[in-house]
Amino acid sequence: MYQDKKVVFSGVQPSGMLTIGNYLGAIQNFRTFSDEYRCYYCVVDEHAITVRQDPAVLRRRTYETLALYIACGLDPTKNVLFVQSHVSAHAELGWILDCYAMFGELSRMTQFKDKSAKNADNINAGLFTYPVLMAADILLYQTELVPVGVDQKQHLELARDIAMRFNGVYSDTFVVPEGYIAKTTAKIMSLAEPTKKMSKSDENENAVVRILDPRDVILRKFKRAVTDSGSEVRRGEGKEGIENLMSVYSAFTGASMEEIEREFDGRGYGDFKAAVGEACADALAPIQAEFARLSADKAYLEQVMKDGAAAAAHDAQRTLSKVRRKIGFTELRR
Ligand code: ATP
Ligand code: LTN
Numbered sequence: 001m002y003q004d005k006k007v008v009f010s011g012v013q014p015s016g017m018l019t020i021g022n023y024l025g026a027i028q029n030f031r032t033f034s035d036e037y038r039c040y041y042c043v044v045d046e047h048a049i050t051v052r053q054d055p056a057v058l059r060r061r062t063y064e065t066l067a068l069y070i071a072c073g074l075d076p077t078k079n080v081l082f083v084q085s086h087v088s089a090h091a092e093l094g095w096i097l098d099c100y101a102m103f104g105e106l107s108r109m110t111q112f113k114d115k116s117a118k119n120a121d122n123i124n125a126g127l128f129t130y131p132v133l134m135a136a137d138i139l140l141y142q143t144e145l146v147p148v149g150v151d152q153k154q155h156l157e158l159a160r161d162i163a164m165r166f167n168g169v170y171s172d173t174f175v176v177p178e179g180y181i182a183k184t185t186a187k188i189m190s191l192a193e194p195t196k197k198m199s200k201s202d203e204n205e206n207a208v209v210r211i212l213d214p215r216d217v218i219l220r221k222f223k224r225a226v227t228d229s230g231s232e233v234r235r236g237e238g239k240e241g242i243e244n245l246m247s248v249y250s251a252f253t254g255a256s257m258e259e260i261e262r263e264f265d266g267r268g269y270g271d272f273k274a275a276v277g278e279a280c281a282d283a284l285a286p287i288q289a290e291f292a293r294l295s296a297d298k299a300y301l302e303q304v305m306k307d308g309a310a311a312a313a314h315d316a317q318r319t320l321s322k323v324r325r326k327i328g329f330t331e332l333r334r
Contacts, residue, residue: 007175008037009143011044011084011134014061015051016200017210018068020280024185024251025149031073033145039079040141040312041069046084046091047134050127051119051201063301068211070304071290080315082308084137089316093136094129096323100166101132101158109154135159140316142175150186151197153179170326174319184247184257191225194241212288215281222277223270233264233272242269245276252279 010030012022033039043065048058062083069081084090106112109131116123126133131154138146138159146156156179163174190196192207202208209221227241235243235257246260249272255263264272294301324331 005036005038006144007141008033008039008145008147008180009042009138009141009177010040010147011042011047011137012065012069013044013048013200014058014065015048015053016061017212018065019188019198019200019208019210020248020284021149021188021198021208022200023072023211024188024248025182026147027069027072027074028185028251029147029180029182030069030079033147034075034078037145038141039074040143040315041074041079041081042084042137042312043069043082044084044134044137046094047130050124050130051115052122063298064295066301066305067291067294068287070294071287072211076304076308080308080311081304082312083305086305086309087313087316089140089313089320090133090136093140093316093320093323094133096327097132097136097139097162097166098129100162100169101129101135105158105161106131109158111151111155131155131158132162135162138177139163139174140319141312142319143177144175145180146177147180147182149188149197150181153181166323173322173326185251188248189240189244191221191241191244194226194244209280211284212291213284215285218281218284219274219277222273222280225273227269227273231268233267233269234261242272245273249276249279252276252283 010026012018012026018027030039030041043062045058045062066081066083070076074081106128112128112130115127119127134155135158139162148156156177160176163176167173167176188198190198190202190207191209192204198208200208206221206224209218213221222245225241225245227245228239230239233242233246235246246257249255249260250257264275
């Protein structure tokens with residue numbers, strides 16, 4: 001019975017073609033929980049509209065993100081895969097929690113500051129309250145564990161603070177969630193600026209490797225990755241570019257950082273970059289093939305969306321009803 005299982009929740013925005021950062025930092029880890037936990041993996045389209053989106057593109061990417069979840073090994077019969085806007089409880093609890101989140105704490109969110117700087121002509125209220133909607137996503141399912149990249153750590157802390165604040169006022173209502181952040185792949189860096197996070201909405205195509213990039217594109221992007229002027233494959237001061245490539249290689253091959261340093265001792269960057277590209281392309285090939293197969297079957301994806309939304313809505317309603325009662329909202333008897 002899933003009620004006995006602890007809950008995992010995570011989400012990815014359909015705001016662009018997913019990158020190896022999304023894969024290694026988040027999605028790759030999702031699978032590991034499927035047997036032991038009740039897992040909810042959501043395509044968070046409501047989050048994506050904090051930045052202006054073309055409607056047709058958003059729709060297409062929502063399907064693509066769902067198909068990628070499945071292609072990356074998330075079995076829809078073992079995980080609840082769904083689209084956020086199909087479950088209205090997210091927006092409802094989001095509003096309620098807005099009234100338990102403080103202006104000051106939201107002002108300190110670094111992602112808000114970054115995205116405001118990037119979208120200076122559209123600093124909308126949703127961009128500001130976005131972490132509260134994320135807290136609602138998580139708290140609705142009584143989540144214990146949230147696998148994410150390290151960039152989401154501050155948002156997770158906020159979700160915990162909101163949960164504890166609400167529990168403090170109304171008695172225990174929400175489970176206080178914990179983050180699960182992968183060690184070496186918590187923050188895959190941009191290939192163009194290795195001190196910056198690789199981000200799927202980056203305008204510079206050379207900065208990102210996408211899960212669906214063809215083999216030759218992957219090889220080319222790694223070949224052009226910005227490194228330092230040295231030639232030794234090892235970690236160290238000023239070697240963020242190489243260290244990032246080492247993390248990627250490690251994640252795709254299973255080799256440790258020390259083993260990589262030994263393997264490429266005296267071989268130079270050219271050789272190493274080619275090897276990283278090959279390892280990445282090899283690992284992504286089966287995902288790409290499965291994605292192609294799934295994309296041709298829209299009816300199947302729609303059925304997954306429908307089933308996922310029904311299961312999630314059912315489970316979310318339990319928390320939402322409890323919250324409504326505790327707050328003092330009136331209820332209509334049937
Ligand atoms: P955007 O560019 O639209 O902000 P994003 O690439 O940052 O998108 P999200 O949808 O915000 O991706 O993130 C989905 C998941 O992937 C989150 O758990 C996030 O922490 C993780 N993630 C995103 N980028 C990276 C990265 N470069 N390294 C590790 N994890 C990442
Ligand atoms: N804010 C996250 C995406 C996200 C999420 C969530 C992650 C939305 N809701 C709930 C984990 C749990 C981001 O990656 N930008």
